[in-house]
Amino acid sequence: MLDNKISAGTQYGDLKGNVSIDSHTGGGLFEFAKKNGIDTEEYFPISIGVYKEGDFESVTIDTVNVASSYDGLKEYLASNPAPLPVKRFTLNVSLNDYLKFIKRFSFVATFNEELIGQEIRIGE
Numbered sequence: 001m002l003d004n005k006i007s008a009g010t011q012y013g014d015l016k017g018n019v020s021i022d023s024h025t026g027g028g029l030f031e032f033a034k035k036n037g038i039d040t041e042e043y044f045p046i047s048i049g050v051y052k053e054g055d056f057e058s059v060t061i062d063t064v065n066v067a068s069s070y071d072g073l074k075e076y077l078a079s080n081p082a083p084l085p086v087k088r089f090t091l092n093v094s095l096n097d098y099l100k101f102i103k104r105f106s107f108v109a110t111f112n113e114e115l116i117g118q119e120i121r122i123g124e
Helices: 029-035 070-079 095-099
Strands: 016-023 044-053 056-064 087-091 102-110
Touching (some): 029 056, 056 095
16 A cells, blocks of 8 residues: 555656646546546546656546545545545556546646745736
């Protein structure tokens, strides 16, 4: 068993940031998980990870079986200490395969983690 965090990381972590994704109507992460053989009735998808290095791409989906809804997961987290028990599925697909399931995405990265979420004023 390996303890970890739901977080992005690379070998050196020169830049860090956050990402936001809008799914197409109809499920996004859930639909992508189902299409790739994950039984979403048994395993509730909670996150997706994508790693790319040169020609190598890895797409993973983290799931739980302690809850079957976001509200259920929130209740579980409120009454159970970390770490959250997760089953990780590594998919044999590319980033482009996942991009077909999303409407739009945005990511921002900075060299200083403390700047993430910092209010700014953009000048002319």
